[in-house]
Amino acid sequence: MRKFLGKRAVASAVSLLLLIVMVFFLSRLTGDPTQLYLPVDASLEAREKFRELHGLNDPLMVQFGRYVVDLAQLDFGDSIRKARPALDVVLEAFKWTLALALITMALVTVAAIVVGSLAAFRVGGLFDRVATFFSLIGASAPDFWIAIVAIVLFSVNLGWLPTSGTGTIWHWILPISVLFIRPFGLILQVVRGAMITALSSAYVKTARAKGVRPRPVIFVHALRNGMLPVITVIGDQAAGMLNGAVVVETIFGFPGVGKLMIDSILQRDFAVVLAAIMVTAIAIFLMNILIDIAYAVLDPRIRY
């Protein structure tokens, strides 16, 4: 296992470095941050001063060399827009994204597994049909639309919840609910499919024949074997959230890393873009390691 983790770490580090090199050079092709930072009426002299101050006049390879040297000392550079260390800016935003992703994915996982397993137990039954209908709607509904409708209904019309912000526990209910819907629909379908296969296998039939009650049959015998594809999809959905839930962050005013990344790309705040990519990539790498460990725990045949 240790050898496997070492190999994965090296492979991820190489991918990350290649990504950083690509993003560094490609982002520089998209335009000069001076144009966006200074007012349009700024003189050419003021623009020159800005470039000089931020090292933008240096040849690209010199800028890259400087970036690599700084990075080796864990210095990600300063945000041009926010005038402070880019890593601080990213970590401040990432904590919100991480909290949102962890809470939402925990709720999604539990709910999708329970509902999907029960739906699979009686395929074609009323519960299965209702669950399938709503999960398909959830998986395909655009989240910006759901978010706006939810605000109009629960905040503006009913006045039950705040429209946006982060101040209290009530502020988290709408964003989490909106983020919940799509992965819930998707994972529920995967759980249902995997459980239909597991529940029709010989060992489940044997257990039923021996008089084991439905609940242990579903949640002990079948679920463990049906979980491998489910974990893969959970990992995929969680990775998407760790990259930032841009729509939800924008509408609900959540200061997460997704919106930060989009804003930084639009404003050519290169240091923040690179730091955000680095932080989210490391988070996704760690999550993939956890998934690999979960595979090994669930399936004794898997050995690294």
Next chain:
Amino acid sequence: MRSVYARLLGGIAAFAVAGPVLAADTDIIIALNEELEVVEPCMASQSNIGRVILQNISETLTELDTSNGALKGRLAESWEAADADTWRFKLRSGVTFSDGSAFGADDVKASIERTLSDKLTCEIGAKFFGGMKITAEVVDDGTIDITSDPAQPILPLLMSTLTIVPAETPLEFTRTPVGTGPYVLSEWNAGQSIVLDRREGYWGEQPVVTKATYVFRSDDAVRAAMVGTGEADIVPLINQNDATNPATDFSYPNSETTYLRVDNTIAPLNDIRIRKAMNMAVDRDAFLGTLIPADAIKATHMVPPSTLGWNKDLAPLAFDVEGAKALVEEARAAGVPVDTEIEMVCRTGNFPNVTEVCEALQQMFADVGLNVKLTMMEVAEWIQVYSKPFAEDRGPRMVMAMHDNNRGDPVFSMFFKYACEGVQSGICDADLDKMIADATAATGDARGPAWSPVFAKVHNDIVADVFLFHMVGFSRVSERLDFTPTIATNSELQLSQIKLK
């Protein structure tokens, strides 16, 4: 175990209700459309930074009264021209900064040097003090001489843009701004909110608002909804489509002018008949109340009507499709390549409905026989075609832009937009250059009359651009407040002007 659960539930309950409780009636919440990236006084010319800092935390020597265009004192009690290029300012006495230190001429000198320093990129310096050298000399603690090279007749007006900080403020962007204003920054929760508290010891009248919390919501609909749900008291910027409640929604001239900057140097746009035809092709009335707010004004100047020297005799060329067609044909007969494709560049997100406005303009130009291709650009790409240096191999091109001049003097617009050396100028005319230079140097009562013919030359004689509209902005204000947004709301939001009903 029971006590652990009790504590846990207590914690959750406390988290659940934290925030809205204990708010006084005189506390207000303001929802801005984007997060402040910095709270640096020398960046207060950026709209949202200005709405938090300008005249709330940091004050200026002078202040423009947008209701009548007059300049009044703020930290300066009076000023006078000492000689051709030097102004002497008498400073207000008994003023202290929020850190308790006394305000004096040394602070003014240090603020000027800091704002214009090579070590910082201050927007106020880049925007208002480009192309000039400013030096300050302390006469005594309450008097300072400020000299400009070249001479600036509007130096007192320029000082209405420059925020004053204590002399000890380091040469780096601060996160804890200290100013002489009636409020002090008490909290900055990055990404979430900024809180200003009223401070004791302010030199002027105590404002009614005791505390202002600024929150950031980029979604237009959500921001607008927050007043109705009681989560905000003022939303300085809402979408025109959301401005539907007459009791809370206000439109105000926002000092922005939309226009098509025409490159007068390349055929067929170098022919005045074509430029006239384009102006006559635009049915401005059709836009008003549809794609453009009904309160917007058809533009004839690069500056809003409240600007010094506004020429009331100018009127837009009348919408006349047949007349425009005739001009195009006349130009064709004279050998002008009128069928050449003209690129019209518009900027995504420039103002609400910009794409639809540009598509409509493209059709209007086609209706009079011009071959116009529309290109939508994102801001970084757009700036490169809007500002010099222009590409050598460019074709005929128009650029849709929106220009802001809220300082009341044309000098902040006309050189940049119309002088040969202007960064965004699409023309070069020696006579116009001289008129701009003369008007820039004019002083006192002669200044307004010096600018009027400049506007006429641009609009009537050269027909340099296609002016569209002086725009309006929309704000939503809670019914419990006594506050009416004005043209100043585009760049500042003085809490001291907000009263309760």
